Amino acid sequence: MSSLQIWLHATLRGATPVAELMRSAWAWPTVESIHFIGLTLLFGTIAVWDLRLLGLLPRVAIADLHRLIPFAVLGFAINATSGSMFLMTEPDQYVYNPAFHFKFFLLAIAGLNVAVFYATIFRRLRSLPPGAVAPRMMKLFGAISLMCWIGVIVCGRLITFYRPGLCRSGEPLAFIIDCIPRISGR
Amino acid sequence: MFDPFFAWLESTSFSVWMRESPSIFSFPIILAVHTIGLGLLAGINVALDLRILGVAARVPLAEFGRLWPFLWFGLWMNVLSGLALLAAYPTKALTNPVFYVKLGLIAVAVALLRSIRRYQASGDQVPTASRRPSMKRVAVASILCWAGAIAAGRFLAYTYIRLMADSRPIPRPWIPWVPPGP
Numbered sequence: 157m158s159s160l161q162i163w164l165h166a167t168l169r170g171a172t173p174v175a176e177l178m179r180s181a182w183a184w185p186t187v188e189s190i191h192f193i194g195l196t197l198l199f200g201t202i203a204v205w206d207l208r209l210l211g212l213l214p215r216v217a218i219a220d221l222h223r224l225i226p227f228a229v230l231g232f233a234i235n236a237t238s239g240s241m242f243l244m245t246e247p248d249q250y251v252y253n254p255a256f257h258f259k260f261f262l263l264a265i266a267g268l269n270v271a272v273f274y275a276t277i278f279r280r281l282r283s284l285p286p287g288a289v290a291p292r293m294m295k296l297f298g299a300i301s302l303m304c305w306i307g308v309i310v311c312g313r314l315i316t317f318y319r320p321g322l323c324r325s326g327e328p329l330a331f332i333i334d335c336i337p338r339i340s341g342r
Numbered sequence: 343m344f345d346p347f348f349a350w351l352e353s354t355s356f357s358v359w360m361r362e363s364p365s366i367f368s369f370p371i372i373l374a375v376h377t378i379g380l381g382l383l384a385g386i387n388v389a390l391d392l393r394i395l396g397v398a399a400r401v402p403l404a405e406f407g408r409l410w411p412f413l414w415f416g417l418w419m420n421v422l423s424g425l426a427l428l429a430a431y432p433t434k435a436l437t438n439p440v441f442y443v444k445l446g447l448i449a450v451a452v453a454l455l456r457s458i459r460r461y462q463a464s465g466d467q468v469p470t471a472s473r474r475p476s477m478k479r480v481a482v483a484s485i486l487c488w489a490g491a492i493a494a495g496r497f498l499a500y501t502y503i504r505l506m507a508d509s510r511p512i513p514r515p516w517i518p519w520v521p522p523g524p
Contacts, residue, residue: 185499185500189493192492192495192496195381196381196384197385198385199382200381200387201392203382204386204406212408213405213409216401216405221398221401223398223399223400224389309378313370313373314366314374
């Protein structure tokens with residue numbers, strides 16, 4: 157367990173109003189539903205975009221299809237918000253969860269991929285007319301993105317199977333003491 | 343009434359493997375496949391709905407034809423993974439009214455997909471003014487059905503009445519009748 161994890165756990169636990177809201181009746185399943193609807197919006201629009209980059213829709217102009225991207229961003233925003241709410245309610249279930257670590261690692265790669273894409277070839281691609289020969293690099297960005305998002309979904313679904321035992325994962329005394337009120341409160 | 347069937351299904355080796363195998367390739371990965379299938383089927387469907395609603399309107403709808411194999415692949419992924427998940431916990435799913443809500447919404451969404459398919463294939467070649475508003479309504483209905491099916495699917499984990507054929511029913515205050523069972 158690293159000091160980063162302890163700090164993260166403590167920080168997330170500070171968001172008590174969110175945790176209280178999430179512990180009210182039906183709140184958790186409702187936010188989960190929103191998280192899965194966001195997933196669908198994000199993954200669907202990004203899949204279409206990535207398939208374009210992979211060369212599946214060669215006659216579609218990149219600039220025209222890019223109008224779909226704000227909806228992917230909306231899906232991401234929905235999921236970043238709903239996802240944070242889970243973290244703030246049960247931080248130990250995520251901060252000490254290997255599936256969650258891997259999910260975040262893949263999210264970081266996906267983010268880096270997007271950043272490099274926009275910093276490098278996007279401007280050139282945007283000016284291409286429909287059907288024009290595109291740089292082959294484009295496919296690499298599409299492939300990395302698609303694989304990352306599939307991996308994010310898989311890891312997200314696996315989180316529940318890699319849950320650290322409730323409050324048992326902490327070796328440092330501070331973490332255990334932190335958990336006692338929760339155990340006794342149940 | 344169906345309890346003997348549920349009990350038999352739950353005793354099959356596949357069902358036991360789904361529930362009890364420590365392998366990540368049983369329940370966990372099949373559940374993950376179900377979610378990727380959801381992303382492909384409902385996700386690409388929603389992207390098409392957005393296009394029908396006027397997003398990225400300069401992309402000719404006819405160009406999206408090559409998305410269908412991915413969408414159908416997602417559908418088959420989910421039919422198969424869904425059947426596997428159902429085989430794992432038949433009582434849990436089939437005694438929960440929410441499961442039928444989910445199936446009903448999926449049935450409507452897939453039915454709408456057929457008219458979306460026809461509209462997409464006709465592309466911008468048939469600019470019949472009268473069809474556009476009705477297709478927009480279809481697109482909105484499609485988005486709402488998928489959102490509802492997803493929410494219903496998620497709520498299955500919290501609303502089931504009996505986990506297995508030999509489980510006692512869990513009283514659910516929102517269910518007006520007393521659920522049958524041992």
